[in-house]
Amino acid sequence: MIKLENIHRDFEVGDQIVHALDDINLEIQQGEYLSVMGPSGSGKSTLLNLIGMLDHATSGSYYLNGKNVTELDEKQEAETRNKNIGFVFQAFHLVPRLTAAQNIELPLILAGIDPSIRKEKIDKVLEELNLTDRAHHKPDQLSGGQRQRVAIARATISEPSVLLADEPTGNLDTKSGHDVMKTLESLNDHGITLIMVTHDVALGDRSKRSIKMVDGRIESDTLS
Amino acid sequence: MLSKDFITLTGTSLWTHKLRSFLTMLGISVGIAAVVLLTSIGEGIHKYVVSEFTQFGTTIVAINPGKTTTMGMSMGVFGTVRPLSIEDAEALKRLPYAKSVVGFVQGNAELEGNNRTRRTTVYGTGHDFPVAFSMPVRSGKFLPDDDPNSPRAFAVLGSKVKQELFGNLNPLGQRIRIGGDRYRVVGVMESKGQILGFDMDDTVYIPLARGLELFNREGLVEIDVMYDEGTNVDQVVKGIKRILMARHGREDFTITTQQQMLDVLGSILDVLTFAVGAIGGISLLVGGIGIITIMTISVNERTSEIGLIRALGAKHSQILSLFLGEAVVLSAIGGIAGLILGVGIGLLLTTAIPALPIHTPWTFVILAESIAILIGLAAGVIPARRAARLDPVEALRAE
Ligand SMILES: Nc1ncnc2c1ncn2[C@@H]1O[C@H](COP(=O)(O)OP(=O)(O)OP(=O)(O)O)[C@@H](O)[C@H]1O
Ligand SMILES: [Mg+2]
Numbered sequence: 209m210i211k212l213e214n215i216h217r218d219f220e221v222g223d224q225i226v227h228a229l230d231d232i233n234l235e236i237q238q239g240e241y242l243s244v245m246g247p248s249g250s251g252k253s254t255l256l257n258l259i260g261m262l263d264h265a266t267s268g269s270y271y272l273n274g275k276n277v278t279e280l281d282e283k284q285e286a287e288t289r290n291k292n293i294g295f296v297f298q299a300f301h302l303v304p305r306l307t308a309a310q311n312i313e314l315p316l317i318l319a320g321i322d323p324s325i326r327k328e329k330i331d332k333v334l335e336e337l338n339l340t341d342r343a344h345h346k347p348d349q350l351s352g353g354q355r356q357r358v359a360i361a362r363a364t365i366s367e368p369s370v371l372l373a374d375e376p377t378g379n380l381d382t383k384s385g386h387d388v389m390k391t392l393e394s395l396n397d398h399g400i401t402l403i404m405v406t407h408d409v410a411l412g413d414r415s416k417r418s419i420k421m422v423d424g425r426i427e428s429d430t431l432s
Numbered sequence: 433m434l435s436k437d438f439i440t441l442t443g444t445s446l447w448t449h450k451l452r453s454f455l456t457m458l459g460i461s462v463g464i465a466a467v468v469l470l471t472s473i474g475e476g477i478h479k480y481v482v483s484e485f486t487q488f489g490t491t492i493v494a495i496n497p498g499k500t501t502t503m504g505m506s507m508g509v510f511g512t513v514r515p516l517s518i519e520d521a522e523a524l525k526r527l528p529y530a531k532s533v534v535g536f537v538q539g540n541a542e543l544e545g546n547n548r549t550r551r552t553t554v555y556g557t558g559h560d561f562p563v564a565f566s567m568p569v570r571s572g573k574f575l576p577d578d579d580p581n582s583p584r585a586f587a588v589l590g591s592k593v594k595q596e597l598f599g600n601l602n603p604l605g606q607r608i609r610i611g612g613d614r615y616r617v618v619g620v621m622e623s624k625g626q627i628l629g630f631d632m633d634d635t636v637y638i639p640l641a642r643g644l645e646l647f648n649r650e651g652l653v654e655i656d657v658m659y660d661e662g663t664n665v666d667q668v669v670k671g672i673k674r675i676l677m678a679r680h681g682r683e684d685f686t687i688t689t690q691q692q693m694l695d696v697l698g699s700i701l702d703v704l705t706f707a708v709g710a711i712g713g714i715s716l717l718v719g720g721i722g723i724i725t726i727m728t729i730s731v732n733e734r735t736s737e738i739g740l741i742r743a744l745g746a747k748h749s750q751i752l753s754l755f756l757g758e759a760v761v762l763s764a765i766g767g768i769a770g771l772i773l774g775v776g777i778g779l780l781l782t783t784a785i786p787a788l789p790i791h792t793p794w795t796f797v798i799l800a801e802s803i804a805i806l807i808g809l810a811a812g813v814i815p816a817r818r819a820a821r822l823d824p825v826e827a828l829r830a831e
Contacts, residue, residue, distance in 0.1 A: 262743055262824045283747050290745020301740045301828065305448040315744045317437045362744070 210236040210259060210370065210401070215268035217254055217424075228254040230424035232268070236403065238369060241396045243412040244405045246421035252405040253374055255421070259403065260293050260372050261285050273369065290319050294363030294371045294400075296392075298378040300355045302347040302362075308354075309334065309343040312362045319366065333361045337391060353384025360391055364400070371395060373404040377411065389414070433750055442757040449730075456726045457766035460804055463716030464770025465777065468792060468800050470712040472778050474705030475796070476789030481701060482694060484627055488565050491531075493668055494688045495524075495655040495676070513684045515651020518580050518640055520679060521558070524655065527671045529663040532560035535652045537643040543636060545597045545608030545617075552593055553635045554610060556643015562621075564658045567632070572604045572619030575639055583639035587615035591623040592633035610638060611646050665689050716807065719766065723811035727759050731819045738819050739827025752820040759812025760805055767804025771797055 217229035228251045236242055244252045257263035258270070261277060270278050277288060302311050309330055316326045334340045337357045347355055356376060363371055373392060377385035389411065396402040404415070412418050413432070420428045446453045498513045521535040537556040542549055555561075559577040562569055574588055587608060594603050603617045615638060624632035638646070659668045669687050676685055731738070738751060775797075778790045 257825050260743065262828070283749075286742070286745050286747040286750075288745075289743065295743045297828065299831070301736065301743075303737055303740070305444055314741065317433060317441070318741065318744055318746050318750060320433050323434075323436075366745075 209238050209271075209273055210234070211269075211271040212259075213269045213271075215258065215270065216266045217251070217258060217263065218266045227424045229258065229265070232424075232426060234419070234426065234429075236401060238273075238401055239396070239399050240417060241393070241402045241415045242404070243415040243418045244403065244421060245407070245409070245412045245418060246427070250421040251424040252421055254424075256372050256374050256403065256405055259370070260295055261289050290315055291366055292368050292370060294360075294366070294368040296356070296359050296363050296371065296373040296376045298375040300347070300352075300359050300379070302355055302358060304347055307344045307346055308339060308350065308358045311347070311358055312365055314362060315366045329365055333365055337361050351384065352380050353387050356380060356384070356388045357391055360388070360395070364395060368400070370401045370403065373402070375405055375407065377406070377408070385411075438753070438757060441754060442761055445730075445754075446758055446761060452726060453762060456722050456762050457769060459719035459722035460716070460763050460766030460807065461719075461770035461773055463712065463719035464767045464800050464804050465774035466715045467709055467712035467803075468771055468774030468796060469777055469790075470708040471705055471796055472774070472790050472792040473788070474701070474708045475793060476791040478698070478701040478705060479791050480789035481697065485693065485697060486690065487627070489658070490690045490694075491659050491661055491663075491665075492690045493657045493659065493665070493672060494693075495657070495672060496653070496686045496688070497651055497684070499684055499686055514680045515649075516655055516685060517651055518644075520676060521640075521652065521655050522580060523675050523679060524657055524672060527657070527659075527668070527675065529660045529668060529671070531658045531660055532564040533658075534558050534560050534564045534656045535640050536654045536656070537640065537647055537649055538653055539643075539647040541611040541636075541646060543593065543597065543608060543610055545603070545606060546599075546601065548597050550593065550596050552590075553630075554643065554646065555635055555637050556640045556646070557637055558640050561637065564656065567624055568622045569619045570622045571602075572617070574619055575637060576618075578639065580639075581641055583641055585613065585615045585642065586618045586639065588619040588621060588637040589617060590621050590633040590635040590637075592631065593636055594620045610636060613642070613646065665691065716803070720763075720807040720811045723759050723762055723808060724814060726762075727755060727812055727815035728818075730758070731755065731815045734819075735822060735827045735830040738822050739824045739830070742822075742824035743828065748820040752816050755816035755819045756809060756812040759816065760808035763804045763808025763811070764801070767801045770804065771800060774800075 212232050212234040215229050215232040216227065219226040219228055232255065244255060246252055254263065258265060265278065269276055272288070272292065277285070280288060303314070312330050312333060313326055316329065334343050337360065339354065339357055339361065342350060342354055347358070350358065371392070376392065377388055380388060392402055392404065393414070406412050417429070417431050419426050495516065497516045516535070518535060521533050524530060524533045534557055539554055540551060541554045543552050557575070558580065559575055561567070562574045569588070570591065572588070575586055576584070578584055587610065589597070589603060597603070597608070598606070603620060606617045608615050608617060621633070621637075626632065640652070644652075657668065657672060669689065672687055673683065677683055741751065775792055778792060781788055782790050
């Protein structure tokens, strides 16, 4: 469960202050599927980074699974991120010199998990995402859709409770975009909280819940 | 993170930029090779000089006239200095543990024999000289054990002098002139070669009393006492002091043990080794700057990757150690290559120029490798800290 209370995120640009997030109050239940829509610069990515603890609120409180995470130190934050949060980016962000399997393995390596357990998990996720025969390919030998599926596999390998996707289909054609959406939604069906930023109204309509952001505020929060 | 994974991640990262990694390692290699080679030469010279000094054994005590400190300042100005006499040397022979006592005067004189002349070093010394300094006689005999105050006019030739004056003729029994006085050749020394630059074969030995006369000197230049192996050197020094003080009434002489000589010599040579090592250290410094440069470039290039692994849950400390690890691997492998290079060039030099003393002690090897690793750590710290402190959101935006 995610709970944001009176969240502000200000950026100082020269002598001007940009209110990227302006008094956000938001509660997201475990297993929800939420799309975040809104015009460019409305604060969607800032909101996602904050939920992912990559960014910090200027003021306000953030509770993740009942715990006030605004009070965590750098180490605890990293551990929480590693265990509870998965990121999927528009630009994939795969490490170019590592193979698909090695990229997927990264969160487990950072957590110091035993290689034999890692192998088991990776084989399973590769199978699920239809990537088994691509396991030893480098990112530049994969298609865009395959790359994003590798990124999804990496985001979910630690079995996090929340999956944050910032325009996951932004760099993909319709067909691969569709595959990636299917993959994300099936993960949601299995209980993961899916929060997805998108510009695409058609994609936004697929989720049960959708919020619209304007100028750092939540303008509407609708259930369908 | 498991150490095996740590090594894999570091390795693949360096392997991706093979040429760059190789060149950076090369920088460290050259530095380490320079340090190892130069200090090895310094250490080789050290060993060489010390072995030259100790070839007469370590159980020697030298006595020189005048009271000098180790700083070389003569204290003679504060009072009259009695010269060391032949009688002093004779008196020292009474010391129970003195194996032999040899007095010296030394100078240059003109030699004339077999109608040839040669200017050479002349030593006035005693009967015990060949035994004390293990310089064997090749033919004939050394100077006889005459009355030290009125010895017969006998001379013993160094092998080179013999060759120059007499060629292949037998010089034994021949008459020569040294500084105008007539001597009879009674022996020829075995060839000894050079010791610290002195040609020991270009010499003539005559009795001590005649040497004093020849060079018109009041006293001996030096008396050397060889003592029994098992005797404590302090006891020997005390014994010598007692005898000479009784004879001179005051301490107007200087006793130098072989150990003191070695200590002074050793500290001078250590400074030499350190100085050449420091010169090599400059190239090591350049190698270290190479690591800083390449690691800084690497951090810049991998900014978005750093942002990513932060998003995947990497701690500051993990990013810090990953980049430090790369720097240390570069310097450690570079260091090993440098050691091989340095020792290899050393071996080549030894084969090419056998006279050049080169010696690489194991401690140098370990020290050099530790220095290489330390340089890697020091050079890696700045870029690695920068990597760890990157803001993950900003880093992810970089492309
Ligand atoms: N590091 C920063 N420094 C200054 N201003 C920033 C920074 N990051 C974001 N902003 C500002 O905060 C606002 C929200 O940015 P954000 O990236 O969240 O928008 P977005 O909704 O994700 O837009 P897009 O749809 O174009 O991705 C923008 O006005 C942006 O200029
Ligand atoms: Mg955005």
